[in-house]
Amino acid sequence: MAQASAKTWSSGFTFILAAVGAAVGLGNIWKFPYVVGVSGGGAFVLIYLGCVLFIAIPILITELWIGRAGGHSPPIAMANVAKQAGLSPTRWSMVGYMAMIVGYFIATYYSVIAGWTLAYIFKAGSGFGAAEPAAVAAQFDGLLADPYALTLWHTIFMAIALFIVGRGLKGGIEKAVTILMPALFAMLLLMIGYAAVEGDFATAISFLFSSDFSKIDGGTVLVAIGQAFFSISVAMGLLMTYGSYVPKSVSLTKSALIIAGADTLVALLAGLMIFPLVFGNNLDPGSGPGLIFQTLPAAFAGMPGGVVFGVIFFVLLAFAAVTSIIALIEPIARFAEGKWQMKRRNALLVFGTLAWAIGLVTVFSFNIWSDVAPLGHFEVFAGKTPFDLIDYFTANVMMPLGGILMALFVGWRIKPKVLSDDLTFSNAAVFNTWIWMIRVVVPLAILWVMVEELSPGTTQRLLDIIRAAWPF
Numbered sequence: 063m064a065q066a067s068a069k070t071w072s073s074g075f076t077f078i079l080a081a082v083g084a085a086v087g088l089g090n091i092w093k094f095p096y097v098v099g100v101s102g103g104g105a106f107v108l109i110y111l112g113c114v115l116f117i118a119i120p121i122l123i124t125e126l127w128i129g130r131a132g133g134h135s136p137p138i139a140m141a142n143v144a145k146q147a148g149l150s151p152t153r154w155s156m157v158g159y160m161a162m163i164v165g166y167f168i169a170t171y172y173s174v175i176a177g178w179t180l181a182y183i184f185k186a187g188s189g190f191g192a193a194e195p196a197a198v199a200a201q202f203d204g205l206l207a208d209p210y211a212l213t214l215w216h217t218i219f220m221a222i223a224l225f226i227v228g229r230g231l232k233g234g235i236e237k238a239v240t241i242l243m244p245a246l247f248a249m250l251l252l253m254i255g256y257a258a259v260e261g262d263f264a265t266a267i268s269f270l271f272s273s274d275f276s277k278i279d280g281g282t283v284l285v286a287i288g289q290a291f292f293s294i295s296v297a298m299g300l301l302m303t304y305g306s307y308v309p310k311s312v313s314l315t316k317s318a319l320i321i322a323g324a325d326t327l328v329a330l331l332a333g334l335m336i337f338p339l340v341f342g343n344n345l346d347p348g349s350g351p352g353l354i355f356q357t358l359p360a361a362f363a364g365m366p367g368g369v370v371f372g373v374i375f376f377v378l379l380a381f382a383a384v385t386s387i388i389a390l391i392e393p394i395a396r397f398a399e400g401k402w403q404m405k406r407r408n409a410l411l412v413f414g415t416l417a418w419a420i421g422l423v424t425v426f427s428f429n430i431w432s433d434v435a436p437l438g439h440f441e442v443f444a445g446k447t448p449f450d451l452i453d454y455f456t457a458n459v460m461m462p463l464g465g466i467l468m469a470l471f472v473g474w475r476i477k478p479k480v481l482s483d484d485l486t487f488s489n490a491a492v493f494n495t496w497i498w499m500i501r502v503v504v505p506l507a508i509l510w511v512m513v514e515e516l517s518p519g520t521t522q523r524l525l526d527i528i529r530a531a532w533p534f
Contacts, residue, residue: 069231074312078320080239081304083385085295085325086246088175091379092353095270095333097289099347101282104273107330109283113290114322117507120499121296121465122318124472127485129305130314135397136162136299139306140471147476157467161299162393164460167452168298169390170417171424173223176383177215178355179376181205186362186372195360202355206428216421223387224414227395228407231307235388242381249378250328253335256371261338269347270333280521288511292457294325297464300389303396313486335375339365354379391417424449442516462512466505473501 071077098106131146132139136158141151185191190198205211226234257263295301308314336358340347343361347353362372391414398409427434427449437443437451446454472481478497487493513520 069307070309071307071312072232072236074308074317076236076240077304077308077312078317078324079243080235080385080389081301081317081321082324082328083239083243083246083382084300084304084389085293085321085386086328086382087172087295087386088179088354088379088383090293090325090329091332091382092336094289094293094329095336096347096353097285098330098333099269099337100277101285102274102277103269104271105275105278106282106286107271108273109278110286110290111326113283113286113507114294114326116499117287117504118290118294118296119318119322120496121291121469121504121508122294122301122322123314123485123496124468124500124504125296125301126305126308126314126318127481128468128472129302130308130310131484132302133306134400135306135393136302137397138400139302143476144471147480149475154471157464157471158299158302160460161297161302161464161468162397164456164464165298165300165390166394166413166417167420167456169223169387170420171449171452172383172387172390173220173417174212174216174421174424176380176387177212177217177219178202178205179380179383180219181211181215182355182359182376183373183380186359186369186376189369190359190363190372193363195364198360198363199352199356201359202352205355209425209429212425212428213422216425217418219383219387220414220418220421222384223391224410226384226388227391228410230406235392238388239385242385246378246381246385247328249374249381250331250335253371253375253378254331256367257335257338257342260365260367261340261342263334263338265341266334266337269337269341270330280525284511284514284521287507288515291465291508291511292461293329294322295386295389297461297468298390299393303393304389306396310484314484315486423452458512458515462508462515465508466512469500469504469508473497473505 071080098110102109128143129136129139132142134142137155138158140158141155144154145151185201190201193201226238228234229237257266305314308317336353337347339345339358339361340353343365345353345357345361358375359372362368362375365371391410394413395406395409398404398413399406402409404412423431427447431448434447435443435445436448437446443451443454478493481497482490482493485493487496510521
């Protein structure tokens with residue numbers, strides 16, 4: 063069994079930058095602010111912060127602790143911790159393998175989607191060819207329909223990610239995040255200033271933060287739990303791997319609070335960047351990913367300074383994507399180093415090439431395979447392309463299942479004394495609360511999200527059954 067290595071982050075601050083960069087991705091930029099706006103604004107934010115505090119942070123601490131205690135990539139870290147606890151290393155390493163595989167498969171399609179940001183840097187720089195707004199929006203459909211263009215940008219983006227990871231922890235990942243994350247924050251604040259001047263800032267503030275408690279119900283709470291769980295990027299192996307580099311002197315509990323807080327802050331700031339421009343141009347705030355690649359580009363094309371700030375916007379997105387994908391690739395690189403004693407660059411040549419090739423499945427799913435539904439004979443998978451299936455199984459099955467198993471492993475199979483000796487909680491009551499959350503609340507909450515994602519409406523059907531049996 064591979065032993066823990068002596069590699070560590072240069073500082074706790076560098077680790078925080080890397081972890082926040084891993085958590086902040088393209089989904090944060092458009093999805094979270096929109097969810098806030100349509101789910102009760104400030105009322106939803108309060109529910110979400112509760113979910114972050116009692117669900118996201120406990121599982122985040124759990125994953126970071128496994129990484130540091132196991133001192134390696136997810137499969138080896140899980141095996142090391144299980145062996146130390148007198149459990150089956152082979153059996154529990156399967157949880158680590160699942161997390162690593164999830165992150166790896168997400169990287170294969172994330173590279174394709176992130177490649178769009180590179181394409182749009184150049185489109186924005188050209189003023190979108192001076193096209194009319196409707197034609198600007200149509201350029202996105204043209205990009206998706208072109209497998210050659212998608213492959214080119216996917217290749218470039220994957221090459222950038224592999225180059226950074228190939229240079230190692232300090233020479234690659236640390237250097238990247240210490241440059242990209244401050245630049246991302248600076249560009250984010252610059253874009254907020256631009257949006258405040260050129261957009262409708264007052265309406266955006268009202269959309270995001272006015273509290274409408276009438277929208278808060280069981281479904282809203284479910285959305286908040288799911289957003290809290292998925293937003294911080296747990297159960298993908300990346301935080302376990304990053305945790306393996308954290309020195310003992312760094313408090314994992316404080317780090318988790320900062321990471322989750324910064325992730326939430328960036329998502330809310332993204333809303334202050336995007337929605338003033340949306341409302342100022344009478345655009346639809348609910349257009350999902352199209353908001354980024356169709357709606358906003360049309361706005362930039364007709365706004366003062368649109369070329370400059372359009373480029374800044376897509377560079378910002380590209381930076382967020384880079385810091386996320388290097389975290390997704392790092393686990394497989396470290397695993398190959400420890401398990402098979404491969405040189406890092408050789409490991410990335412093999413697994414990076416394979417990830418690039420699997421990414422072509424996503425590329426073709428948007429064009430030449432857009433009508434292909436491999437599992438279409440099952441009703442639940444009707445109309446799902448190969449990309450849709452990869453996304454479905456990684457996000458709806460493997461990630462939640464991995465999160466549940468990690469929580470149960472640490473909560474029920476690791477002695478509390480071992481945990482309390484390594485984790486710095488303010489007092490015994492807080493520690494005991496964390497243990498209870500990991501043992502009971504976190505697994506049940508993630509299970510609720512998982513069941514509802516796999517079978518929408520299950521919660522309502524159960525409530526209907528309960529009401530029929532015990533009217534209240």
